[in-house]
Amino acid sequence: MINGKNPPDVGIQLPESKMGIDTVTDSSSGPPVRNVNGKAQVMQVILRTLCLVTSVTALSLMVTAKQASTITVLGFNIPLHSKWSFSRSFEYLVGISAAVALHLILQLLISGSRLVRGSPTISSRNHGWLIFAGDQVFALALMSAGSSASSVSSLNHTGIRHTALPNFCKPLHHFCDRVSASIVFTFFSCFLLAILVVLDVLWLSSKH
Amino acid sequence: MINGKNPPDVGIQLPESKMGIDTVTDSSSGPPVRNVNGKAQVMQVILRTLCLVTSVTALSLMVTAKQASTITVLGFNIPLHSKWSFSRSFEYLVGISAAVALHLILQLLISGSRLVRGSPTISSRNHGWLIFAGDQVFALALMSAGSSASSVSSLNHTGIRHTALPNFCKPLHHFCDRVSASIVFTFFSCFLLAILVVLDVLWLSSKH
8 A cells, every 4th residue: 555545546456355364353333334324224215124024014915825715617606726836936925925024033133133233334344245246145035036936927817828728817806906016016025126236236335 | 455445434344355465466467467467357258158049049049939730629629739829928028038138239239349349348337337227227127037938838837726727738739848948047047146146236336
């Protein structure tokens, strides 16, 4: 380091240089840093809480989605029974939503306890990278679960084009509505996690 | 941490120690910076080229997927005709793959021309954020397209549980194989873009 300040356009410092060794404890942050940090931390906690609410809502809407009805085909009354666990995509959505909720509860507990003790929510660069990785993986997983479920749900709605499969959602509208609402909440959770990923990157790029 | 060389008013210091050392080596010698920088840039270009190849492969496998066959139900021969454009999910996959390929070609052209001129591939922090945003959005979009298509494809394979829908993939295995291969390449493109996102974040967190 020449000027004792951050050099302007030095090439890329190898990633390892930044990630590698956490030598110094970071708890020495003074009041000005804490004020600036505080806002971002509170924002993170609010977004995480909101995301927890939406993913739990998606989960509970999906697991309560079942309906029995009848459909009339060629004069015959055929009993129809629909339940979320009949479709693997819906099971997948439930699994991912539950995992996301657990991840968020864990993060909230950790950052909550750190906030209470007055220390910053993210303890080190490695911790920051870990949170980034978790948020990123779960954002992708939610996108996957939401898309997979919505393509099955859209088949239920429209039937399969070019086949004789009927529109299941006419007799089973209660079931289909719940599934659709669950999918909407899943995508909203994904959106919130994507914002959290950007906040994580902002944190990582602001610390040096 | 080297005493007396810490920059003042830095709240959290952990990466500084390592960074300081890096900076010394970086700014004391000119060529090594270019070399280190060059490696990361070449790595980016290689990953982007690979991702371009996989997404174009996914695209071309999908748009060539069609087959005609017959299925025997209750003694009747029913003609079956399958084509990728019969499913909205497959159309979605084609659209997203094409968009990703365009994005990658654009990025490669820009960074290629910059490399030829000897300037760094990413010109500024804002440019870095733009690339991060693009890669992140397209990674999520590929995850969405792949999941959506694979849930439709899996319905074709297994039939819909608890309904009489048959396994379409027995008579149409050529079609189903192409679709499956296309989906695998889509997920691989998504994986490569997710790695590129991490590289973008590393770049952003190394620049200040």
